Amino acid sequence: MDATDEEIRSLLDAETIAVVGCSGTPGKAAHDVPAYLQEQGYDVIPINPNRDVVLGREAPDSLGDVADDVDLIDVFRPSEEVSSIVDDAVKRRQRHDDVEGLWLQRGIRDDAAADRARDAGLVVVQDRCLMVAHREFRG
Numbered sequence: 001m002d003a004t005d006e007e008i009r010s011l012l013d014a015e016t017i018a019v020v021g022c023s024g025t026p027g028k029a030a031h032d033v034p035a036y037l038q039e040q041g042y043d044v045i046p047i048n049p050n051r052d053v054v055l056g057r058e059a060p061d062s063l064g065d066v067a068d069d070v071d072l073i074d075v076f077r078p079s080e081e082v083s084s085i086v087d088d089a090v091k092r093r094q095r096h097d098d099v100e101g102l103w104l105q106r107g108i109r110d111d112a113a114a115d116r117a118r119d120a121g122l123v124v125v126q127d128r129c130l131m132v133a134h135r136e137f138r139g
Contacts, residue, residue, distance in 0.1 A: 014071035021076035022046035
């Protein structure tokens with residue numbers, strides 16, 4: 001079941017967005033979308049095990065290494081990796097009670113993992129660009 005417009009608007013109220021697979025390479029969607037979100041005032045936590053700093057901020061290796069509260073997890077990893085990311089998100093929600101939603105960017109989908117995330121209380125958006133949705137709903 002896709003997130004409703006109301007649920008998407010609620011996710012856009014997030015303050016802190018952890019971006020799994022955030023790239024340090026301008027011109028890639030995994031860099032440009034988080035940069036746009038940062039410009040819009042979101043606190044973007046770039047998660048990238050191959051870089052120490054992305055978007056001017058320290059980049060943790062994994063979601064489990066993020067010490068700050070996280071409202072939304074934005075995913076720029078292949079669909080095959082979504083299941084383990086959902087496992088991490090669910091564990092984080094159980095420990096910190098801070099994650100409200102999971103956003104899988106355009107081209108990324110795993111229905112079974114999305115169902116597990118929903119069962120854990122997360123709002124899930126699949127195969128949709130967060131930047132496009134922000135422009136659509138917050139223009």
